[in-house]
Amino acid sequence: MKILKNLRKLGFGLLLVTTVVGASGEVPMPEIPKAKQNFSAEQSCIEPTDIMRRQHGTFLKHYRNDTTRRGIRAIQYNLVACINCHVTADESGNYPNVHKGSEHFCRSCHSYAAVNVDCFQCHTSQPQESFSSDMGPVQSD
Amino acid sequence: MNISTQNRRDFLKKSAIVTIAPGVLLYSIAQAHNAERPVTSATRWGMLIDTNKCVDDCTACLNACTEEHGLTENVPAEVKPVWIRKVTLRDRQTGKESSLPVMCQHCENPPCVDVCPTGASFKRDDGIVLVDRHTCIGCRYCMMACPYKARSFVHEVLENQKPHSPRGKGTVESCNFCVYRIDTGKDPACVEACEAKGHQAMIYGDMNDPDSEISKKLKEMSSSVLRPDLKLNPGIRYQGL
Ligand code: SF4
Ligand code: SF4
Numbered sequence: 001m002k003i004l005k006n007l008r009k010l011g012f013g014l015l016l017v018t019t020v021v022g023a024s025g026e027v028p029m030p031e032i033p034k035a036k037q038n039f040s041a042e043q044s045c046i047e048p049t050d051i052m053r054r055q056h057g058t059f060l061k062h063y064r065n066d067t068t069r070r071g072i073r074a075i076q077y078n079l080v081a082c083i084n085c086h087v088t089a090d091e092s093g094n095y096p097n098v099h100k101g102s103e104h105f106c107r108s109c110h111s112y113a114a115v116n117v118d119c120f121q122c123h124t125s126q127p128q129e130s131f132s133s134d135m136g137p138v139q140s141d
Numbered sequence: 142m143n144i145s146t147q148n149r150r151d152f153l154k155k156s157a158i159v160t161i162a163p164g165v166l167l168y169s170i171a172q173a174h175n176a177e178r179p180v181t182s183a184t185r186w187g188m189l190i191d192t193n194k195c196v197d198d199c200t201a202c203l204n205a206c207t208e209e210h211g212l213t214e215n216v217p218a219e220v221k222p223v224w225i226r227k228v229t230l231r232d233r234q235t236g237k238e239s240s241l242p243v244m245c246q247h248c249e250n251p252p253c254v255d256v257c258p259t260g261a262s263f264k265r266d267d268g269i270v271l272v273d274r275h276t277c278i279g280c281r282y283c284m285m286a287c288p289y290k291a292r293s294f295v296h297e298v299l300e301n302q303k304p305h306s307p308r309g310k311g312t313v314e315s316c317n318f319c320v321y322r323i324d325t326g327k328d329p330a331c332v333e334a335c336e337a338k339g340h341q342a343m344i345y346g347d348m349n350d351p352d353s354e355i356s357k358k359l360k361e362m363s364s365s366v367l368r369p370d371l372k373l374n375p376g377i378r379y380q381g382l
Contacts, residue, residue, distance in 0.1 A: 068273050070179035071265060071324050080304045122274055122309030124302045 030108040033096075035085045046076050056082075060119075079119065084127045098125035185268040186247070186318060187348040187376040188332070189355050189364060192239040194342035200227065202242050202343070205334035209319065211303040222293040222308075224316045225331060230382065239382055242331070242343075244316035245270060245291040246367065246375030253283035253292065262313075268376050269318045279311040288371055291315045318345075348376070 038044045045052045047059075059077035066072040086105040089095050096103035098120045102111045106125070110117045119125075203225055207213060212222045225244035231237070251270045253262045261277035264270045272283070272292075284292045292315040299309055305321050308314050319329035328336075332343045346355035358364075364378040 064275060066179070068271070068275070069263065069265065071267070071320070072179055073321065073324050083304070121298075122302065122307040122312070124304050124307070126301065128304045 027112060030102065030112040032108050033086070033088055033103065033105050035105075036088060037085060079123055080128070083123075083125060087125065087127050095126045180265055180267040180324075182266045182268075183349060184266075184347045185249075185349045185376065186323060186345065187268070187355060187378065188329075188343060188345040189358055189378050189380060190241060191342045191344075191380045192241045193381040194340055195240050195242065196338075196340055196342075197229075197240045199338060199340065201334040201338045201340070202331035203227065205330040206244075206316075209303070209330035210306040210308070211301070214297060214299055216297050220294075220296045222295065222314065224291075224293065224314070241379055241382070243289060243291075243367070244331075244377065245287075245318075246289050246373070246377045247316075247318060249374035249376070251373065252286040252288065256282040256286040258282065265320075269320055269323075270315075271317050271320065272313050272315065274307065274309065274312040274314070277312040279313065281313060283313055287315075288368055288373070 035044065039046050047055070056077075060079055060082075063072075063075045063077045064079075067075060087095060088105075090103075096107070098104040098107050098117075102108050104125060106117055106120075206225045210224065212224065214222075225242050228241055228243045230239050230241065247268055247270050249264075249268065251262070251264055254264055254270065256262075258280060259276045259278055261273045261275075262270070262283045263273060279294065281294055284294060292313050294313050295308060295310050297310055302308055306317075319327075319331075322329060327333075329345060332345050335341065335343045344355050344358060346353040348356055348359065350356055358380075359378065362380050364380045365382050366373075366375045366378055
């Protein structure tokens, strides 16, 4: 019973923190850059937006094993494709830095959610020069 | 105590449903969109290098590898990544010299895989030996275990990696047989470069397919592997040594 009580206290504490931060506006809502194209007329990404928001990490992690270890490459949950479509250059043609600021597509939300994103220690965070619009370029390791 | 155990069980039960359900859904999507199958052991990729055709001062394969995988970081020579290098062998008895490219030999019984504590070093079913950098902890046991000095460690933070060939600080890497090219029906970059130079010293293909060029050549010519005494049965074979 004591545990439950403590949990309740903790829950209340969290609520309080959220409210305070929200009210003072210290963490502004992320401004998410627009993607280069829509997946279809009905759907902007390869899955409905709410699913992509919650599950993109799971998709990428699940299929990275299929690709790296089993050589299955015709997979649309593909980090290279995400980057090609979602990362856009500014007016002077420069791509945003994924490790700094909040302009990079991935970074914009991940800064807001305070979730570290390690992908780009190895994977490039910039689109391929020859971006084809088929949404399925060669899947990397 | 009871309550918390109960809660934990409930939690585990619920989370299992949550994770399994999208997994099942995903699988069916993948089947529908995906014509490609996992690689199998019906194939064993290998390479035959003709040392008589390999030209002494030619570095076409090395340059192609550097370009293909973006091994261009500006680091001191002793920590430069080397996926493939030219080695000159000299027969002490006869004085005959041969020049040959040496890269990861894609051993059938790879010591690098044996020693890896995390399972990051692994052999694909089709014989290609790779490092899964997602799980590599950079301990470098595999570098010590490899008798061919085939592996490199990335010492510095990298930027602008090639989209098809991710690599990063704190992980080990080696020749990956340009696996993403092979999987999409293209030749490895070094083989392509050697051919473009007109030297044709490298043939690669499926050693399990009796009709492949490499199998026919291997049946016809005598070839050897480096350090046969180790019984690693490498996928890279040399002719004319
Ligand atoms: S050559 Fe070295 S790195 Fe390549 S499979 Fe053999 S032991 Fe492993
Ligand atoms: S460096 Fe990475 S691949 Fe090599 S043995 Fe350690 S964990 Fe395995």
